[in-house]
Amino acid sequence: MTSQAETRARFGVPPDAMVFARSVRKSYGSVEVLKGIDLTVPKGSVACIIGPSGSGKSTFLRCINHLEQLTGGVLLVDGEFVGYDLRDGKLYEVKDSLLCKRRADIGMVFQSFNLFSHMTVMENLIEAPTRVRGVPVAEAKASAEVLLARVGLSDKASRYPRELSGGQQQRVAIARALAMNPKVLLFDEPTSALDPELVGEVLQVMRDLAESGMTMVVVTHEIGFAREVGDDLIFMDEGVIIERGAPREVIANPKSARTREFLSRVL
Amino acid sequence: MSLVEPNKTTGLPLDLPVEELIVVPRRRYGIWIGIAVAMLFAFFIGRAFATNPAFDWGTAANYLFHPSIMRGLGKTLLLTVVIMAAAIVIGTIIAIMRVSPSAVLQTFASAYVWFFRGVPALIQLIFWFNLSLLFRTATLSIPGFGTVFSVNTNDFMTPFVSAVVALSLCEAGYLAEIIRAGIKSVPHGQFEAASGLGMSYRQILRRIILPQAMRFIVPPTGNEAISLLKMTSLVTFIAVDDLFYTAQSIYARTFETIPLLIVVAFWYLFVVTVMSIGQHFLERYYGRSDRRQENPVIRLLQSLLGSRKGRAQP
Numbered sequence A: 001m002t003s004q005a006e007t008r009a010r011f012g013v014p015p016d017a018m019v020f021a022r023s024v025r026k027s028y029g030s031v032e033v034l035k036g037i038d039l040t041v042p043k044g045s046v047a048c049i050i051g052p053s054g055s056g057k058s059t060f061l062r063c064i065n066h067l068e069q070l071t072g073g074v075l076l077v078d079g080e081f082v083g084y085d086l087r088d089g090k091l092y093e094v095k096d097s098l099l100c101k102r103r104a105d106i107g108m109v110f111q112s113f114n115l116f117s118h119m120t121v122m123e124n125l126i127e128a129p130t131r132v133r134g135v136p137v138a139e140a141k142a143s144a145e146v147l148l149a150r151v152g153l154s155d156k157a158s159r160y161p162r163e164l165s166g167g168q169q170q171r172v173a174i175a176r177a178l179a180m181n182p183k184v185l186l187f188d189e190p191t192s193a194l195d196p197e198l199v200g201e202v203l204q205v206m207r208d209l210a211e212s213g214m215t216m217v218v219v220t221h222e223i224g225f226a227r228e229v230g231d232d233l234i235f236m237d238e239g240v241i242i243e244r245g246a247p248r249e250v251i252a253n254p255k256s257a258r259t260r261e262f263l264s265r266v267l
Numbered sequence B: 001m002s003l004v005e006p007n008k009t010t011g012l013p014l015d016l017p018v019e020e021l022i023v024v025p026r027r028r029y030g031i032w033i034g035i036a037v038a039m040l041f042a043f044f045i046g047r048a049f050a051t052n053p054a055f056d057w058g059t060a061a062n063y064l065f066h067p068s069i070m071r072g073l074g075k076t077l078l079l080t081v082v083i084m085a086a087a088i089v090i091g092t093i094i095a096i097m098r099v100s101p102s103a104v105l106q107t108f109a110s111a112y113v114w115f116f117r118g119v120p121a122l123i124q125l126i127f128w129f130n131l132s133l134l135f136r137t138a139t140l141s142i143p144g145f146g147t148v149f150s151v152n153t154n155d156f157m158t159p160f161v162s163a164v165v166a167l168s169l170c171e172a173g174y175l176a177e178i179i180r181a182g183i184k185s186v187p188h189g190q191f192e193a194a195s196g197l198g199m200s201y202r203q204i205l206r207r208i209i210l211p212q213a214m215r216f217i218v219p220p221t222g223n224e225a226i227s228l229l230k231m232t233s234l235v236t237f238i239a240v241d242d243l244f245y246t247a248q249s250i251y252a253r254t255f256e257t258i259p260l261l262i263v264v265a266f267w268y269l270f271v272v273t274v275m276s277i278g279q280h281f282l283e284r285y286y287g288r289s290d291r292r293q294e295n296p297v298i299r300l301l302q303s304l305l306g307s308r309k310g311r312a313q314p
């Protein structure tokens, strides 16, 4: 039995689940930051996660692509563990090369952009495809040009990150993640570091992505975006999911008092 | 009749732009006095150098391109290049060990830096030169297979090899610290972004972290190279025929001490100047992603005069 089939059968993963989390726990030393997260993000859907600072939203995202190791529970992406292989009921840590290969399928966009500052926009976009996937440079450049056009930055290919505005940098970061053709894109507060007038251009790119059918997990404080684009809205607090549902529903009638209180502060 | 109403107190038109006014600079008497004193000193020193027959400029000029001096200079340059190259390799490895997640590697690297930076270079040099006192022969033997080779320590620990080994290990201690500081200066987000894209630890170090660290590594490494050039004159103690040793052996015979020291000083200064220019271009290369439009001539002069910020002397 292949590892993937065994995994799916064992945990009852729905066939259309892109991200599948069951009782996900994460502790730093004695502090438990995630206290049992259950979440399924179906393929092609957009899950928005909101919650107060320190509630563990970033930690959860970082667990999804194995930047952090779980201390308990199961977290699968497209029916597979990212950092392990399940064989004969045991979890084997995978080799670095396999971990890298799987991570390459999970795109991540950070609050602080994290563009490689010593590389031009074009170099940022072709670095991982050429080095990790072995795509020929000419081919990688051609796809990068398509992506830059998609985020509206065709004229910036030879610029260095510091020559771009925050909104432009974030759009490049999105294009860089897309250059790996990821199965799923994780966004960690992608607009929080931006001036208000630059937020719109980044949200527009994300909206287009959602429409194109990309699976996305978005940690955000943009309730408007969550309402319009999200298929699910998840409210997290102190390491647990307090409430989830259709965004309009959750925003209009939050069931929990904590959700109500949080929404009244951000709306 | 003027369209501009004059100011009551100064009688000048109100909106006369400042650049059309004559600006009388503040008198800086202190600076003038300073300049006068400095010029006076320069004059006396220059006169002393020019007129004192002991300097014997003519003899110095004759020795400037003397074949032995040229050979000595070649040896000094060779030592500097070989030692620097080895020290960069060893220093990079030690620095990567120091930032690695393994506590054992970290401790080993710290101990290395502690020892090789702590013991004076001259003592290390003489120690390696006298290695044969500790180990008469160097033997490689594999259990159950016998001796693969065995050589007399004195046969391979020539003065030149001792100098290269000793000074490389010592210099690597300094470079490791510089490289580590450079690596630490790269924001952690760069590492995370690269990991998230599926790059391996090696790729991240080589393609993302080290190139960005270079901006912080190049200026102090240039200083290290310059001080290493001068430090190689220590090899005189173990009779490696470098520039200084050659000059010494000439003036030991001819007693033309001062002219030969002038020749030596001239060549060190000359090489240092060339190295500073090289360093300038290296800095420009690694700083290309954040270069502001600056006058290259001014930058070159500044870097030659060593007046740039962030250039701490080791």
Ligand SMILES: Nc1ncnc2c1ncn2[C@@H]1O[C@H](COP(=O)(O)OP(=O)(O)OP(=O)(O)O)[C@@H](O)[C@H]1O
Binding pocket: A028, A033, A051, A052, A053, A054, A055, A056, A057, A058, A059, A060
């Ligand atoms: N590397 C770490 N070591 C120890 N504690 C950590 C670490 N990373 C995060 N934490 C703690 O985990 C908790 C959750 O952090 P996390 O960054 O996931 O919160 P968040 O919901 O993303 O908050 P924010 O909205 O401010 O980004 C915080 O209390 C934080 O202090």
Ligand SMILES: [Mg+2]
Binding pocket: A057, A058, A059, A188, A189
């Ligand atoms: Mg966060």
